[in-house]
Amino acid sequence: MKKNASSSSFGPGGLDLTSAFFKPILNSDPPIPSNRCTKISVVGVGNVGMAIAQTILTQDLADEIALVDANPDKLRGEMLDLQHAAAFLPRTRFTASVDYNITAGSDLCIVTAGARQNPGESRLNLLQRNVAIFRQIIPPLAKLSPNSILLIVSNPVDVLTYVAWKLSGFPVNRVLGSGTNLDSSRFRFLIADHLDVNAQDVQAFIVGEHGDSSVALWSSISVGGIPLLSFLEKQQIAYEKQNLEDIHQTVVGSAYEVIKLKGYTSWAIGYSVANLARTILRDQRKIHPVTVLARGFYGVEGGDVFLSLPALLGRNGVVAVTNVHMTDEEAEKLQKSAKTILEMQSQLGL
Numbered sequence: 001m002k003k004n005a006s007s008s009s010f011g012p013g014g015l016d017l018t019s020a021f022f023k024p025i026l027n028s029d030p031p032i033p034s035n036r037c038t039k040i041s042v043v044g045v046g047n048v049g050m051a052i053a054q055t056i057l058t059q060d061l062a063d064e065i066a067l068v069d070a071n072p073d074k075l076r077g078e079m080l081d082l083q084h085a086a087a088f089l090p091r092t093r094f095t096a097s098v099d100y101n102i103t104a105g106s107d108l109c110i111v112t113a114g115a116r117q118n119p120g121e122s123r124l125n126l127l128q129r130n131v132a133i134f135r136q137i138i139p140p141l142a143k144l145s146p147n148s149i150l151l152i153v154s155n156p157v158d159v160l161t162y163v164a165w166k167l168s169g170f171p172v173n174r175v176l177g178s179g180t181n182l183d184s185s186r187f188r189f190l191i192a193d194h195l196d197v198n199a200q201d202v203q204a205f206i207v208g209e210h211g212d213s214s215v216a217l218w219s220s221i222s223v224g225g226i227p228l229l230s231f232l233e234k235q236q237i238a239y240e241k242q243n244l245e246d247i248h249q250t251v252v253g254s255a256y257e258v259i260k261l262k263g264y265t266s267w268a269i270g271y272s273v274a275n276l277a278r279t280i281l282r283d284q285r286k287i288h289p290v291t292v293l294a295r296g297f298y299g300v301e302g303g304d305v306f307l308s309l310p311a312l313l314g315r316n317g318v319v320a321v322t323n324v325h326m327t328d329e330e331a332e333k334l335q336k337s338a339k340t341i342l343e344m345q346s347q348l349g350l
């Protein structure tokens, strides 16, 4: 393949057809330099990377998307397949290469490369394989786009966000993981389905590890602005704590179920990450549960542990951590989740 295959090359044999097709209008000003474009790099063009790239593309979030992977044929195939949809999509320049130079000057670098779970396998099991891959990926990304924001998706996402922070040398506001943004979406879907309302009207957070030790914040759920549990209590509507626990366990089991059924998860993480990209690049200052440095928040102590907390996001990455209501029991569970992740992190010697 060509090292840098891009949609900007036009015309058979490199002919300059532009001057044949278009005549400049008379007495026009010299061309105004085009505004700086928004550039997103996606590293890893497997199921997840491509679901993210195509969602970003359809939502018109980038002027340029650079795709990097270790597999050149897959790269070129994926790029061509997307380019062939150009007639139906916003105009976006594509580059694809095994060479990280194409990522230079990115605003946002999204990392999805690496091993994924086999059916029944936990996310934490992927750690050693994916840390080795991150040692190849993060340093060139950070060097070529020193002002970018790094958004980590590969699993185990919390520990790998810590690894990316260490390997990049970036300030902590510019390194985050997709974390429990996806788990929270699954949670909101299940609650919305139960109540037969739109999931966008359900505000609910899962925090902690993106995985088995995640914590559901039942005490802060609201539906259409109405706090759920206090509403049920005021109306004297009985509910079993076990029912709530069952809903959370369904969220925890969601990825295992999808992986067992179709081999991988892709669409929901594609939308979840595109949603984060929009908030960041358009400076939306929305609150998302994402992987951030959690030390000092909600009683999480003991080291530089990365896990998901509801965070305010904007063009600078992580602006702040939100002070949501948490019961003592929820805070204890979060601290336990932090210990699980910290144990994994401490084995890395970074």
Ligand SMILES: NC(=O)C1=CN([C@@H]2O[C@H](COP(=O)(O)OP(=O)(O)OC[C@H]3O[C@@H](n4cnc5c(N)ncnc54)[C@H](O)[C@@H]3O)[C@@H](O)[C@H]2O)C=CC1
Residues within 6 Å of the ligand: 043, 044, 045, 046, 047, 048, 049, 068, 069, 070, 071, 074, 112, 113, 114, 115, 116, 117, 126, 133, 136, 137, 152, 153, 154, 155, 156, 157, 178, 179, 182, 210, 264, 265, 266, 269
């Ligand atoms: N954080 C989250 O919510 C989610 C995370 N994931 C994780 O995303 C990751 C990717 O999953 P899939 O796309 O399904 O896997 P996949 O196997 O389809 O794709 C992985 C890609 O990484 C590439 N790759 C491997 N080593 C590389 C290297 N050194 N440099 C560049 N590229 C390299 C492979 O060539 C492949 O194209 C997995 O770790 C998975 O567990 C998946 C779904 C949700």
Ligand SMILES: CC(=O)C(=O)O
Residues within 6 Å of the ligand: 123, 155, 182, 255, 265, 269
């Ligand atoms: C695979 C994974 O992490 C997920 O779909 O939640």
